Amino acid sequence: MTTDTLFDLAIIGAGINGAGIARDASGRGLSVVILDAGDIGGATSSASTKLIHGGLRYLEHYAFGLVRKALAEREVLLDIAPHITWPQAFVLPHAPGMRPEWLLRLGTLIYDNLARREVVPGSQRIDLRGERAGRALSSDYRTALRYWDGWVDDARLVVENLKDAAARGATVLPRCPVQRAARVDGLWQLSLADGRTITARRLINAAGPWAEDVARRVMGVNDAPPLRLVQGSHIITRRVHLGRDAFMLQQPDGRIIFVIPYERDYSLIGTTEADVANPEDAAVSDGEVAYLLAAANRYLARPLTPDDVVHKFVGVRPLVLESGKATKETTRDYRLVEHHGLDAMTIVGGKITTYRVLAEAVMARIAPRTRRWTADAPLPGGAVERRRGEHGQAAFARWLSQLQASQPDYDPKLIRRLAMTIGAPTAELLAQGLGRNLGGVFEAELDYFRRAEWATTAADVLWRRTKLGLHLDAAARGEVARWFGEQPDDGADIPAGHRFARPAA
Incomplete structure (x- = not known):
């Protein structure tokens, strides 16, 4: 230039x-x-709750236009980015003393019908005593609603x-x-x-x-x-249950939190909402960690402790300042x-x-x-061959299965990890060879992220282009840092949220 x-x-x-x-x-x-x-x-x-959703709770504030628009977009994003999105089920337990069950059911029925659904199922009432999701919850909770939204690698x-x-x-x-x-x-x-x-x-x-x-x-x-700057903190913990359901949990203060299966081995719990004066001031506080743990433990059969927290991050949402409105109403x-x-x-x-x-x-x-x-128009990673009238989710699943079958020399789990990160370019990457294994990440991957995705530091790769920072041990993270010409402690071990506070201009 x-x-x-x-x-x-x-x-x-x-x-x-x-x-x-x-x-x-x-x-x-x-x-x-x-x-x-x-x-x-x-x-x-890169510090959101990783959801593409209409916002079920926004219906309480009569934001029907926003919810309808977002629900329509949920279907679009699931179609054009099938490698980094998928439909996600949420279990919403009925909690005595909070929103009545009839109101929750009415809300989910409205949510089901505000916009066209192609791959996202409708909601249903479930008996937790006969559901796998119920095993993760205290026996005090017997009924719930299961509704669907979408997940995205933001x-x-x-x-x-x-x-x-x-x-x-x-x-x-x-x-x-x-x-x-x-x-x-x-x-x-x-x-x-x-x-x-x-x-x-x-x-x-x-x-x-x-x-x-x-x-x-x-x-x-x-x-x-x-602007009204609102800090949202998240924690990542040991996985609270082995099923695919996420949980939407009501709280006595009227808020809700999500507990979402994350990166196979973990659960993502969030979020808090607290005003912050400047983006640079954002940081996950001990009080927020305690709040999120307590919020989850109101429901979980096996309570979480601070020792179960393996990672935390914070993002700042720039909301339109609306005088006199609480954060959840903005x-x-x-x-x-x-x-x-x-x-x-x-x-x-x-x-x-x-x-x-x-x-x-x-x-x-x-x-x-x-x-x-x-x-x-599918995004680059989702640009796989489609049959006439085929949705992106189905096309990607078929393409991935065929790719795994065509590459018997590679571990199918590795192919899946790469495909659900970069999508369609995985085929060429495998064909050219992945190079040296640095302890769970390959040199060809790092070269791809630097060459094609503007990555210049270990943190770019470990916490944003991928989430391998959660999976690799200290030695492997150090190898990635050295590959980028950094010392092992230059940032490879620093969570994304701790690198959030930088000006955007």
Whole structure:
């Protein structure tokens, strides 16, 4: 890239919203550059609860439009990204003294019917005494509802969108802080920390928790609405049960927490909600860990202890500030704020489930004569052969089975791990050979992440491109660090949440 390159669109912030916009705009023929001060998807977009869902609890606040939109998107994402998504069952036990069973059943019935379902089953009432899921719960809980949503590898969803954007001509620049964005002769000039200058016709601020700061400090505008920054902490523990069900657990304070099967051997428990003044202040507190453990232990037959916590991470959700509303009542919908006369826009709020429709809404404003296309176009890892009318989930399952059968020299579990990480490129990676085994990760994988996915550190690979940081021992993590030219303690052992606090511009 030369300093005199003129782009149609510059995007500050390579989280899921920025990545989705970059992909959509590139596919419509716009020249795009997207920048981030840190790793792509390195902040909120790799620290979510990993769900693509309508938000069953949002029905209590009558957010039917948001829930309907998100439920429709749930089906789209399951189709276009089948290698990193799947339908996920949730068991919602009836707890005496909390929401009555009839209300829960009404809510799940509405949830089932707000949008078309193709691969996500409907809900049902279950007797926990005859269900495998019931073995994980105290015998005090006898009935529950099972409903369905979707699971996603959030960090990889960002990577997949940017890989597609790059394949369509976009320039992706992680670890390139923008120091100043100014209007010069009717164009935007972005001054980067490394001394380069980028010129663009239009600028989009998709900096997530830093969006208000970027608008004021970098762009020099004062009309971006204030944000409510909400810290959400998660813990990863030993697996609480061997079944495939997740749990949605009501709490006496009116909140809910999720307990979700995670990375085969673990359970993901979250999330908390606490206001935080600055993204850099986010950290998992001992009190939040205690809260999450207590919340789960109200239901579990075998209580968790602090010794069962193997990992923790925190993300900051940038919510639209709504005066007088509690955190759980604050909308998760997005807002597009145009800075009139400046060919610039700031993205406020949003959730990972609706990133693609957010991108479409942006394009409807800045390129209204172009056509929508992303709903029917699989992301790169999900671009496997499909039979006529076949859903992405079925096509990927068939493709994976065939790949395992065609590669008898490789462990089927290894093939599955690779396929459910990078998807379709797995076939070529296996054909070329994986190289040296560094203790559970192969040199060819590391080379792929560096060459094709902008990974430059061990932490990028161990905690975002994959979750191998949970599975590899200290020696293997050290080998990965050395492969990237780092000392073994440079960051390979640092959880993603502890690397969250970095400015997005």
